[in-house]
Amino acid sequence: MKLKVLGSVSPYQKGKNNCPGYLVEKNNKKVLLDCGSGITRNLSLPKDLENLTIIISHLHRDHYGDLLTLGYATYVYQKLGLLKEKVKVFLPKDENSDKLYLESMNEHFFEFIHYDEKTVINDNLKISFKKNPHPILTFSIKLEDKDKVLVYSSDTGYKNNALEEFAKDADLFICETTFLQNQKGEEDNHLTTLEAGQISKKAKVKKLMITHTWPEIDKKLYLKETKKVFRNTIVAKEGKTLKIGSR
């Protein structure tokens, strides 16, 4: 499977940086992990809408901001006869008002499906979910292609996170690093560079890609700090492509 980074910052897009979005491709089928603000500009449309499944990790706006844009694009391309099948959109099984808002959107060519921790998608890739501590229902996502494993943390606090187990031995672990080491306050809703590195070490992942950085801060600072704890770390950048499993 191949990965393309579409977005890597939070809480808002800036310059060439978009909010979280990662496109995974295998055999011409695509999975979009989160649909953050601005990512549509890094997709090739209408091609990328074909055989596409979208998975939203949780209903914070930095993770679904472009779903409205993309939904309207599906509507237009379907009208033009250039999109034949509905795009599946997996949303957490949650009574969050943002979910109701998204599902009431009209003029789209989406099929909404609800998932929870018990859901396993087995189509081309095996996809499973694990709940993590965050203010609203939030899932980390695991994609398996035979023996190759990609895990995406989404947003998570450090205490009681399930990632040391869930990301065990992953070939690629995409992990949020919202904070530099000295930035985290009392609340434990996100990870620091240090915490992301520690989780990766304990989970023995093969490669760590840090993401969900602040749009106003140079990514190199996050990279420098994380590498002190976990050496094989790279930083997510818009347009970056990667083959999972290659060193």
Ligand SMILES: [Zn+2]
């Ligand atoms: Zn969040």
Ligand SMILES: [Zn+2]
């Ligand atoms: Zn976020």
